[in-house]
Amino acid sequence: MPRYLPYADMDKILSLSKRRGFVFQSSEIYGGLASTWDYGPLGVELKRNVKEAWWRSVILERDDMVGLDAAILMDPKVWVASGHVENFSDPLVQCRSCNMRFRTDDLTSEACPSCGGELADPRQFNLMFKTFMGPVEDTASEIWMRPETAQGIFVNFPNVVNSTRKKLPFGIGQIGKAFRNEITPGNFTFRTREFEQMEIEFFVKPGTDEEWLQTWVQERFDWYVAHGIRRENLRLRKHESNELAHYAKDCYDIEYRFPWGWAELEGIASRTDFDLRQHQEASGQDMTYFDDSVEEGQDQRYLPYVIEPSGGVDRAVLAFWLDSYDEEPDPASKSSDAVRVVLHLHRELAPVTVAALPLSRNEKLTPTAREVYAKLRKHFNTQYDDAQSIGRRYRRQDEIGTPYCVTIDFDTLEDHQVTIRDRDTMSQSRIPITDLVDVLKDKLEHGW
Ligand code: GAP
Numbered sequence: 201m202p203r204y205l206p207y208a209d210m211d212k213i214l215s216l217s218k219r220r221g222f223v224f225q226s227s228e229i230y231g232g233l234a235s236t237w238d239y240g241p242l243g244v245e246l247k248r249n250v251k252e253a254w255w256r257s258v259i260l261e262r263d264d265m266v267g268l269d270a271a272i273l274m275d276p277k278v279w280v281a282s283g284h285v286e287n288f289s290d291p292l293v294q295c296r297s298c299n300m301r302f303r304t305d306d307l308t309s310e311a312c313p314s315c316g317g318e319l320a321d322p323r324q325f326n327l328m329f330k331t332f333m334g335p336v337e338d339t340a341s342e343i344w345m346r347p348e349t350a351q352g353i354f355v356n357f358p359n360v361v362n363s364t365r366k367k368l369p370f371g372i373g374q375i376g377k378a379f380r381n382e383i384t385p386g387n388f389t390f391r392t393r394e395f396e397q398m399e400i401e402f403f404v405k406p407g408t409d410e411e412w413l414q415t416w417v418q419e420r421f422d423w424y425v426a427h428g429i430r431r432e433n434l435r436l437r438k439h440e441s442n443e444l445a446h447y448a449k450d451c452y453d454i455e456y457r458f459p460w461g462w463a464e465l466e467g468i469a470s471r472t473d474f475d476l477r478q479h480q481e482a483s484g485q486d487m488t489y490f491d492d493s494v495e496e497g498q499d500q501r502y503l504p505y506v507i508e509p510s511g512g513v514d515r516a517v518l519a520f521w522l523d524s525y526d527e528e529p530d531p532a533s534k535s536s537d538a539v540r541v542v543l544h545l546h547r548e549l550a551p552v553t554v555a556a557l558p559l560s561r562n563e564k565l566t567p568t569a570r571e572v573y574a575k576l577r578k579h580f581n582t583q584y585d586d587a588q589s590i591g592r593r594y595r596r597q598d599e600i601g602t603p604y605c606v607t608i609d610f611d612t613l614e615d616h617q618v619t620i621r622d623r624d625t626m627s628q629s630r631i632p633i634t635d636l637v638d639v640l641k642d643k644l645e646h647g648w
Contacts, residue, residue: 208525210459214388216541220600222246222521222551223389235385235392237514242600245551245581247396247517250427251375253548254398254511257423259373265400266364268374270352273333278351279344281482282475284328287446288347292325292383301325303383327380329393345379350508352376353401354475357487368489368504369412371402375513387460389514396513403504405491406473410450412507413470417452420466420509424454424516428546429523433457434465447474454511456519465519466511473503520549524601531626532591543601544624547644550601553580554640557593559609561586569608572618572633576606579637580644598623604640 217223221240225232239247259267279285291304297317304322312319328347334340346352353372360372375398385391404412417436425431439451451469455462480487480503488501524545530538547553554576558569569586576582583602585593590607597605607619618636620643621628631639 208459208522210388210522212541213522213525216525216599217243235382236394237389237392242551243517246521246545246549247513249549249551250517250520251396251398251513253427253546254423254516255373255375258371258398258400258509264366264370265373265402266360266366266370268353268356268360268372269376270349270356270374272346272377272379273331273343274346274351274355276341276343277482278355278479279328281478282351282354283446283478284344284347284351285326288328289324289326290383291322293319293322296320301383306384325381325383327382329379329381346377347380348378348510349374349376349397349399350401350510351475353399355479355483357401357403357476358485361489367493368491369402369404369408371400371507373398373400375399387458387463389518390458390463392514397510398513398516399510400508401471402507402509403489404507406502406505409470409472409505409507413450413452413468416507416509417454417468420468420511421454424456424465424519427520427549428544429456429519433523435462437462445469447471456515456523458519458522465515466509468507468509471506471508473505475506476503520545530595532594540595540598542598542623545601545603547603550603551581552583552597552600552602553604553644554582555593555597555602555605556582556584557590557605557607558586559590559607562610564613565608565610568612572606572608572636575633575637576640580640594621604643606636606640 220242222243224238224240226236226238227233255267259265292301293304294301295312295315295317298312298315300312300314302313307313310319311317329345330342331345332340333343353374360366375396377394378397379394382391382393385393402412402416421434421436424434433456435455437453437455439453444451448469449472451467453464454466456465476487487503489504491500491502494500524543526542526544527539528542530540556569556573556576558565573582573584585596594605603623605621607621612618616633617630618633619628619630620639
């Protein structure tokens with residue numbers, strides 16, 4: 201399909217977001233809480249579809265993966281053992297005049313970027329949020345909000361092996377919230393203090409980790425392309441040794457060309473046996489795997505190595521959304537400079553899949569239109585819209601990315617047929633109501 205914009209303008213996305221209900225500022229009526237966002241009626245569907253597409257592709261469609269949903273609150277010893285208490289920090293400097301804080305790696309001069317004042321010496325600032333568990337704050341234990349979902353997977357490794365009898369290589373995937381007290385959040389939903397991750401810990405035999413790292417890098421890159429992101433807006437970047445996280449031996453970032461420049465969508469790290477070993481030592485529990493494919497007499501028990509593809513749900517949503525945004529000449533308009541705003545979202549990600557549109561609010565049309573709507577919504581996320589002209593309603597569906605509109609007109613009352621309109625080509629075809637669900641299912645399966 202032709203695209204007219206090389207990539208979307210952030211201001212346009214922000215205006216569409218608020219107007220159509222994708223994302224709202226959190227606590228907006230109180231002035232808004234900085235860098236926190238609420239997904240509105242359309243945003244929540246888009247986000248659910250992104251998570252669903254990930255889950256289907258990495259868990260349901262593979263026989264070497266299982267899922268998990270671990271608690272956000274974990275024993276504080278987890279974060280000591282994982283190294284987060286000691287290492288999960290950013291160097292931060294504070295201005296002696298205005299008290300603003302900055303990450304040292306964001307600074308371009310020795311003076312405060314806000315007021316020009318003198319900056320104090322850098323100190324480490326731990327990014328984990330603390331809270332209290334128990335009713336009385338004095339005696340309650342201090343615990344952390346998880347900064348990554350990964351540790352919930354590591355500590356459950358023996359439980360999953362024992363309950364599923366999975367053999368190496370296999371992985372555990374999880375989607376869930378994570379919290380980081382970021383010093384410089386920003387760029388809309390790109391960097392926030394509360395966000396969602398989609399993480400895989402893939403356990404392999406030591407020695408096969410480099411090959412599996414390459415396999416997962418390719419797999420995850422292809423997933424973004426298969427779900428609609430233009431290849432030219434994605435790139436891979438290998439980490440320099442000085443930017444590797446404290447647990448990583450090697451890491452690749454999948455980066456997207458955001459309107460403000462290339463930035464990380466997902467990291468695929470080689471974590472060796474760092475985490476399982478740390479938890480084994482700290483908990484005293486055996487975290488090893490018994491490999492019955494290894495000959496007796498050789499090391500049958502070992503700690504597996506781990507490849508970790510870890511993506512942000514919010515960043516993926518933003519990238520799919522930005523990449524699908526387009527403004528095209530509007531062929532339905534008499535004015536030559538009229539534009540049609542359209543989200544060319546992958547059909548599986550679109551917040552609304554089908555719109556049921558009676559040609560008008562004429563009372564003769566309404567019962568049949570409602571019947572068609574009731575039939576469709578059992579199978580698809582369907583919206584009913586009968587307000588304003590049909591042309592305007594097509595445009596409203598285009599700008600939220602609805603792949604198919606079904607129009608019920610006066611002929612429908614005679615011939616029991618409806619018109620399906622395709623979002624991308626704007627072509628229309630007439631089909632019997634009895635075939636509607638099957639035709640749409642077929643289009644959804646093969647249409648992209
Ligand atoms: N378990 C490994 C880990 O957490 P990470 O690179 O720190 O690795 C993984 O985070 C992904 O989580 C990132 O690629 C990004 O998509 C997302 N992410 C991290 N911090 C984020 C933030 N403050 N706001 C939104 N997404 C974030």
